[in-house]
Amino acid sequence: MSFKDLKIIKPLLRAVAEAGYDNPTLIQEQTIPLVLEKKDVIASAQTGTGKTAAFALPILQLLYDRQDAPKKGKTVKALVISPTRELAQQIGKNFKTYGSHTNLKSTVIFGGTGIEPQIDMLTKGVDIVVATPGRLLDLHKQDQINLDHVEILVLDEADLMLDMGFIDDVRKIERLCPEDKQTLLFSATMPFKVEDLAKTILNSPERIEVTPTSSAAKNVSQVLYYVPKKNKIELCLHLMRNTIKGSTLIFRRTKFGVDKLEQTLTTNGYKVERLHGDRSQNERQSALNKFKHGEVNILIATDVAARGIDIDELDAVLNFDLPSKPETYVHRIGRTGRAEHFGKSYSMCSADEKAYVQNIQHLINVQIPVEENHPYPLNPKEQPIVHKKKGSKYKKGRKGDGSKKKKKRWY
Known part of the structure; x- marks a missing residue:
């Protein structure tokens, strides 16, 4: 299966090809069509399985028709909640990579750094926000971010979010978004608390599992x-x-x-x-x-x-x-x-x-997690080395070079 088979639009296909990816991973194959159908999804998948693209690509596609800013400016239509700033930055980077041939704007907001540049980006108007829970609620309290127009909410690494004590923040953020939004929940494991959260905030979700069950x-x-x-x-x-x-x-x-x-x-x-x-x-x-x-x-x-x-x-x-x-x-x-x-x-x-x-x-039926943090990474665009078979040094036909030149012979 290729990304084309998943009905991905051309500007996104181009960005995916430029990033060096040929075929979708298992989680992408199963998630992308469901997100494009605007269904709620609960997916069990580990880091390294390609799950960011599984929600980033369909979100960019769903928002593509409204990528140009109206007179009032852009409103936040997609919100991704992530437990750590490193993960949030990584997700933000992916949105920029895959959205490089669109006019959709995304930004990342997290704590531990100056709030002013983040407010500045939000004031200019963005379509997609990737955020850690604490900083997002801070900005909302200061009336710097409006979540009334959110159409798609993504909760990434939900189990880690609960382990870090963000459960109340997550529930609060979910309530600040419109009721009729589409919700996608991703988690490496599915403990009772994650199942309980899913029951209360997802609407008849489709389940996807690509963790080691084999x-x-x-x-x-x-x-x-x-x-x-x-x-x-x-x-x-x-x-x-x-x-x-x-x-x-x-x-x-x-x-x-x-x-x-x-x-x-x-x-x-x-x-x-x-x-x-x-x-x-x-x-x-x-x-x-x-x-x-x-x-x-x-x-x-x-x-x-x-x-x-x-x-x-x-x-x-x-x-x-x-x-x-x-x-x-x-x-x-x-x-x-x-x-x-x-x-x-x-x-x-x-x-x-x-x-x-x-x-x-x-x-x-397992997406093997990929470890990218090592000293000898493979360029995603690198092609296999093809060893060409050399033909025989003896050319077909029996004429030698001399006879081809029509030389006069002594015999």
């Missing part, structure tokens, strides 16, 4: 890193130093890849063993025993070699290369998080592996 991921947290192919080894070392702890099983696609990574990690002072088809049964058993008994804490393997091996209490799985078959991914990450233990799965994806990610997500 049996493949019951006790395993999953995370995805987009990285250029040439930087995978550097990112692997970075993760080993800073993020991945304990016994780790690393999967590579080829025997050569296993050997190469083993050399690099050993050179960097890690205790490593390897498993692949070219090693004898004794060597493989020895490698496995060392790993099981904690003599080494990193085991690098191909899928073929890893079949059927049983390792208790494995802390993490790292997919150095993503598998082309989504079932293999499920099999790999199922090595950790066994018998009531909790495990972690890390996957590195280069430009030529993006299609594998989509297939995996469709199989497990």
